[in-house]
Amino acid sequence: MSQRLGRVTRVSVLAERFDSKDAFLADAQRYRRELMAHCYRMTGSLHDAEDLVQETYLRAWKSYEGFQGRSSIRTWLYRIATNTCLTALDGRARRPLPSGLGAPSSDPTADIAEHHEITWLEPLPDSPREHPSDPSVIVASRDSVRLAFIAALQHLPPRQRAVLVMREVLQWKAAEVGEAIGASTAAVNSLLQRARAQLDEVQPSQDDDLAEPETPEAQELLAKYISAFETYDMDALVTLFTDDAIFEMPPFDGWYQGPTDIVALSKTHCPAEGPGDMRFIATTANGQPAAALYMLNRETGAHEAFQMHVLSVQSGGVSHVVAFHAGDGSFAKFGLPATL
Structure with missing residues (x-):
């Protein structure tokens, strides 16, 4: 009974705070930048990330009345964004860099060829308004979008990629990740173990001590x-x-x-x-x-x-x-x- 009353109270508080779905959507915009980074980690594409964030907000707006307040709005949006990315990535090829195609280094004097049929990795603009009072947050955020890390993520199957990002970057518990993607805790731990092993094989060690851009x-x-x-x-x-x-x-x-x-x-x-x-x-x-x-x-x-x-x-x-x-x-x- 107390749990039910607590849930009703949370829903009532949300109803008072957001008197309409439009008001909720306006408030949820404060998470847009971090959701963009999340979708970028999943896809390796700024253009795809923009579209997927829009789709995330659309899905949230449509299903808001079913939101029961058992998690924060931020967590709920991340769950929607992750599953939106997984759906979009189904059957898609990974986005590589040329050095990740498996070929040896090239002769600089030989002819060069463009390949627009390959969906290449894309760069991500940095936010102009990162909070200066918490340097550790800024560094952690930057590390999670470094090109070497994003390129390495592209070698992982989408579900492994999602688990690794949610566990290692978002610091979610295995049970929370499992609930988000519809998997058991044991399955999440197995996916994370395989993802870490694959990442160790493909991620270059030379990018471990990069200088921050403002140094x-x-x-x-x-x-x-x-x-x-x-x-x-x-x-x-x-x-x-x-x-x-x-x-x-x-x-x-x-x-x-x-x-x-x-x-x-x-x-x-x-x-x-x-x-x-x-x-x-x-x-x-x-x-x-x-x-x-x-x-x-x-x-x-x-x-x-x-x-x-x-x-x-x-x-x-x-x-x-x-x-x-x-x-x-x-x-x-x-x-x-x-x-x-």
Whole structure:
């Protein structure tokens, strides 16, 4: 009887707080950013994550009258978002980076080929309003969207991916995860064990000690990186990379390792011809330093959106760069103009 009265009381409180489904939906918007990150971890796509968050809110709005208040609104939304992602991922191929396709590093002087038929991993713009009073929360949030982690998650089947994210990132109990995805606690623990084992095989160890984007070291290296490209100083560029640095640029399927090969790639295939052809805007993506590249269009005289370079910065230099093609209005998602 007391449990029933408690449940009725919680529902009554919710009814008083949200006098309509629209009022509930308006209040639930405060969780949009974290739900976006959750759906991004599940899918590896900003565009898909945006659609899935919209679907999550639509499903929540439609089923709100059945919400009994046994969990928080936030937990309830995460359950809906997770199952929405699992439905969307059914039968879909994973989103890789070129270095995750299983091929060896490429010859930087060989021809390069675009592969738009592959659904590539996409970058995630950082929130401009992360709470500065709790650095530990910021770091944990950034770690969970690092490119290396998101790329590694793509190797997991969707249910393993969901369990790992909910247990390791959201810190849910196994029983809570099981209730959310319709599995027993034993099944959740088994899925988590397999996911951890698979992740240990594919996640690179070189990204364990990345510098935070606001640290002096990261900012200095990003500034030098931008300057080397803008002045077309390849001798300066080669000194910025670690010995085993990786450079890749989806939708091209090749990846390149080592400072010499990276610079040779730039000299061979970059459309820039000299100083001034490239301009950059420093930003952040996936909790990492990033630089938006604008390439000179010689016909119009304008610098146009070209690539988003997301850097992994460590004590020895730049260890990894993913140069994402600036397509489908991706610069606008970062609050950046299409031309300079």
